[in-house]
Amino acid sequence: MTVIVGSLNPGKVQPVQEVFAALWPDLAVRGAAVPSGVRDQPLGVGETRRGALNRARRAARLPGATWGVGLEGGVRVERGQGWLFGVVAAARAGDGLLLSARTAELPVPPAVLPRVLAGEELGGVMDELLGTHDLKRGAGTVGALTGGLVTRPGVWAQALALALAPARHPELYPPVLPVPTNAR
Template identity: 50%
Template sequence: MVVVGSTNPAKLAPVRLVFAEVFPGLEVHGVEVPSGVPEQPIGYEETLLGAQNRAKAALAQPGATWGLGLEAGVEFNALGAWLFNVAVILRADGRWGVARGGSVLLPPAVAERVRAGEELGQVMDDLVGQKGTKRGVGAVGILTLSRLERVEFWRHTLELALPPFLRPELYPQGMMGL
């Protein structure tokens, strides 16, 4: 059984799509687990840690053979603030995969509010006058006029975390663990 450390439909849907194609027959369930990082992780290290914590907590659930942690973060550089995501896939046999997905430049007014400590989902809800956008199209869908929605944004990242499971001969068991 695949357990995802979230009940967010925009995170569960891509896991179901990818696993149905690559590992058919596995059930996918979501559970609420703590990320152990702020609600809006800042920087790669904090975002990766949140995804790792979610994956470990998911794998610890009864009956889980796979644990997945999906975490969206924001990082700042000279060009502005960037939304990106990280997927961590853990398997009960000790194998793991991790990937950082694409990124999108946030509008300056959004970046300013996130830098001040607000969570991106709430800022995007305010921007478009809707509630719960992070459980749907997400910031990426809002910014791209739904040319790329959150489900596809996550799907891309999940696909990039799969090589250790698709080509295990290239990824030794002795790799540093997560």
């Protein structure tokens, strides 16, 4: 029985391993290259959610999958301010159960937002500005800007644990219907 993360990024696979090891230690976790079906840098909650759902569903269809997990980082804009956040989706193979949750948000530095809106990926922009390399595969922008008090893997782990609560306690939740692909 295997959990397949729709990414090979260790900053995404590691938190999934930690959460599933705590909740269902008999499940192995591995990453797989799975397309999100959205831009490299999703904009808005809807597009970011679609990317996470697509990754989870596609990973759940891979041979040997018990669960598929998708993690997608996005930027939303409200009143000229950018906010970095993520969406986690978990699809249980076999029964169609699909769960999701959002992460906490971090304000995007004002000088970064125009570049992201012009199509650049946040991680690359932050690497350039901070003099780092491949920030998104480690502590992430959130880790760099909070001095390591909050890290990208930590934020992903929290959101995944929240998303999985209905699967842990189905007696407390009515049957969960699959989330439509175009959910906002």
